Amino acid sequence: MFGITHFLFIAVLLFGVGVTGVLISRNIIVLLMSVELMLNAANLAIIAFSRALNVMDGHAFVFLVLTVAAAEAAVGLAMVITIFNNRRSINIDKYSLLKW
């Protein structure tokens, strides 16, 4: 049967994919998606723990996190549109007026 470690394994794996995506991707949209993946990996871990511990706190927390992630995505996409209007590019390598 599936135990908590299986779910945690998936969560950590997804988190790793997200972190790798942020570190190596050059496209802002992919960067934003990777960040969302990290948040959702954490959500999965919270839900798994909540289920294993048999408490409801975690389930409620996940809804709060989803809201926060939506707010962040909204601001992020708005910024991508602004920057695209100015530059005609969403490649992060092109944004080097300020050195990373």
Added chain:
Amino acid sequence: MIDTTAASIDFSIIAPEIALLAAAFIILVSVYNKKMRNLAPVIATAGLLVSLLIAIEQMGNPKTGFFGMVTCDDFTVVFKILFVISSLLILMFGRRYFVSKNIDRPEFYALLCISTMGMMVMASTTDLVVIFLGLEIMSVPLYVMAGMDKRSLESNEAGIKYLIMGAFASGFLLMGIAFIFGSSGTTDLRRIAADFQFIGENYQLYFNAGAVLTLVGFAFKVAAVPFHSWVPDVYQGAPTPVTAFFSVGPKAAGFAALLRIFNFGFEDMEFISDIFWMLAVLTMTVGNILALRQGNIKRMLAYSSIAHAGYILVAFAVGGSAAMSAAVFYLFAYGLFNLGSFAIITQLEIRSGCKSELSELSGLSKAHPYLSAALTVFMLALAGFPPTVGFIGKFYLFTAAIDGGFIWLTIIGVLNSFISVYYYLRVVKVSFLEKFEGTFVPVKYTPAMMAVLLITLAGTLGLGIFPEKLLEISRAAIFAFL
């Protein structure tokens, strides 16, 4: 001690937050009215002042409410006062800059209020869930504020970089909270602290992983090395008053949350002190060394703010009430002289075309003698010379470190202070000794700018000579939860 069983929904606990939120909503609604649009700074100031008065009223009257989710002790109140004062100062000197750059939009003032409210939420809770929410309420407006100058490519870049790095850090923090929740069964730091030794062997690993991930998340927020790469870019690209805002409030809020989590919730963890030791040394050294070769003042102050975060992290490595109250004292002191220096840079940048390069300061003492005198005071304070409050802050910090037996950490810290003298005094040297070619455009001071400069100057020098009151306040803050 605070009654932890309080389950009451008592709105007087969160009255300062409500005042700020009300101000923000009034501004957002009034955007649609031509006449009301210009009132936005006034409404924001009123909201901040009301919030400040209520916060002062809350002093010495610890309360817990909302099912243990919100705690308002003296620690909270002291930080609330710090946040509101820094926001008020930004509001006072920012307006003129935004008007001159043609980006004065009422939404900024609403975002400022909401962000300040988020910091307050972060400081006024012992629950990890609420800390996370407060952090996000604080950060999301900050991303927008960094990218506020929509036509400036630098500002665009600063906004998107801050957003991605901020969200990245939130991901780590959230994963950390998930593991802490999983291993201890609760997100309430009071219960974690009480049941700390009962965490089972099998869960110890999860708990440690959670603590480290949480620390990484906050290290991004307070700009500790090696998680500092976003700081110089964001500080340089964002509009200058916004940069000033970043360097004080959000940083103090991050440290407030770190204090609550690591010195109250997880105070029984042994290895965390070593991690803070390494973070402090790395942050101080890398910040100071990279600041040496910066030609842009905003970028230099960014590295200087990293270095100052390192000094404050020394207190975290040491632990205990003396070091912690020194950290609170240092946050206040740093806020004062840092806002002062940013106010001067803002004043200089109102001249069109100024990119805040160091060379643009040349001849400042001839054109603006008072301004360059004030700049000298702030630079001396940043470097930690007596009789400024910067010296007193460092003195308390390093005395606490020696008393705690951290001799090597103290030596590294003092050496770092010596390194930092070089680049702070270089600013003074350029403004006094180097000749300026061309004509200086005289800049008029607004009364608000004058007030900001006088307040920060008076604070920097006054608290340097009479630090007792502020020290008493920072002790009261720490004893609230120790």
